[in-house]
Amino acid sequence: MEDRIMEMAEDLKLLADKTRLSIVALLKERELCVCDITDITGMSQPNASQHLRKLKMAGMVNESKRGQWVYYSLVTTDKPYLECLYGSLPSMKEKIDAVKGCCEVGEDV
Structure with missing residues (x-):
């Protein structure tokens, strides 16, 4: 029981960050490529990737690679x-x- 409470506390601390909570809100809508997330939020790709890595390590997002693009979805x-x-x-x-993602260019979506 103590481990579960610790996990919940860590997850809630992780989501207390406005940027990560915004990313989760985006992924609640649909799976997105990191370039879509950077276009929508205005953050740099390294910054977005760092936040996504933390969310992935906590088991809150899935990552799938398609060609050169990495897509993220909410768990x-x-x-x-x-x-x-x-x-x-x-x-x-x-x-x-409102955003036409860079990874959708030339794809049938």
């Missing part, structure tokens, strides 16, 4: 205590729809 299992948080995040759909 919604294994941490049911985060589901209410995810459901409370504001929609980022308009911000996502």
Whole structure:
């Protein structure tokens, strides 16, 4: 039980960061390439990658590589205590729809 409380505390500390919480809100909408995340948030690619790495290490996001692009998606299992948080995040759909990702050029999406 103590380990579970420690894990929950660490996850909540990780999400207390505005940037990481914004990334989670984006990934709640759909899977995104790191270039989409940088375009939407205005952060640098190394900065976005660092935040995504922390989220991945905590088991909150999945990573999949397709060609030269790395896509990230939100993990919604294994941490049911985060589901209410995810459901409370504001929609980022308009911000996502406003950006034409660099990795989508020439692809049928």
